Amino acid sequence: MSFIITNIAHGWTGEAAGTRVTSAIRVEGDRIAEVGDLTPAPGEEVIDATGCVVIPGLVNTHHHLFQSVLKGLAIDEALDNWLAQVPYRFWPRLDEEALRVSARIGLAELALTGATTVCDHHYLFPDAYDYDPAEVLFDEAGKLGLRFVLARGGMTKGRQFGADTPPPPTETLAQFLDGLSAAASRWHDPSDMAMTRVACAPTTPNFNVEPGELVEMAQEARRLGLRLHCHLSENGGYAAHTLKTWGQRPVPWLADKGWLGEDVWFAHLVDLEADEVALLAETGSAMAHCPQANARLGSGVAPAPALHGLGGAVSLAVDGAGANEAADMGMALYSAFAIQRATGGVDAVNAGTVLHWATMGGAKALGIPGIGRIAPGMAADITLFDLSHPRTFGLHDPALAPVVSGAAQVRHSFVAGRPVVRDGRLPGLDLADLARDAARITARVAARPETMPA
């Protein structure tokens, strides 16, 4: 299987320097064979990039696919009340079909806006479910042809949110570790171009896990060759709670539990002090920057440019559609660009840096070094953004479009050389059917009484 992408006038390699690609790309099998002034071989399939911006496929390093049928709820609430009124209120209603349709919606949104790799942090593993959420998620991602990382969440103790909210689904440490190990043995591929991975990802350790359990989780994950992930310091409440309960701020609190390092990445990291940013940079612990969710929930602005400036690892993420309303990678790119400049001035970040975060930065956070960059030998994960929309007309430098215009339109997208978006469509997925399923499931989830036991 070989094809060539020609007539590339506007493109990015994904490198931190904002390097452009303006030539042609030849794909052979699952990887990029050549980049340069190339001529199509006789009979070779040609993808014409005229009117497109060519970039490495985008890497979304933190998501919650179960929330795609929970959009627009508790829209004026901050994080704690939103948690109570959305994920922790609705989790008992997510039967297998609801999760499947929700995942399909989210993955379709992400693929159609340029994502080729998705990490889903699933934190609901109750005994009450008669299905394995991990199996549903890998199955749906596989059908669309996306690279998929399951950040296997869960908790040993749940926060109590009040009488109207069912008790959060908890596991014992042994159940958590058994579930992690079972998922890893089935889906974890440690290779540089893995299509499926598993990470160890307790939901929010400072609330949901005992310190000793955290140490055991890190040890077991590393024994299995898995990376570590969790929510951290999403707003000021996290640091206040951690200081009050454990006497330390969140990053140093995790440091002595073995939870910092090049195999660790955290979602959010909004409320950080300067020494915490430095510690993250020194240890190579990565950030999944979620600017849209942080804005929507009024949580604040993560110091992503500061971490990047210290040589730290920054990646980009949407976060769940329950705190976003859209799983749109274009909006994530634009939000990072605009929000960082709103608070840090125009020098805070440029378009090339934001794209780097969303490509090579994502590859680094997830530890999949074969993706995220357009260069010979890299995985053929390539996205062609479509410029045939009025929002991009008039741009003097059309390569800026994926970042500065927001709301991405993808013409073609490839994962490991295989098309996941073709002419703006997802092969094998009928969006009219998905719309009907989405309406039916959303109505059912809204109406169904909370009958399942916790």
Ligand SMILES: [Zn+2]
């Ligand atoms: Zn999250």
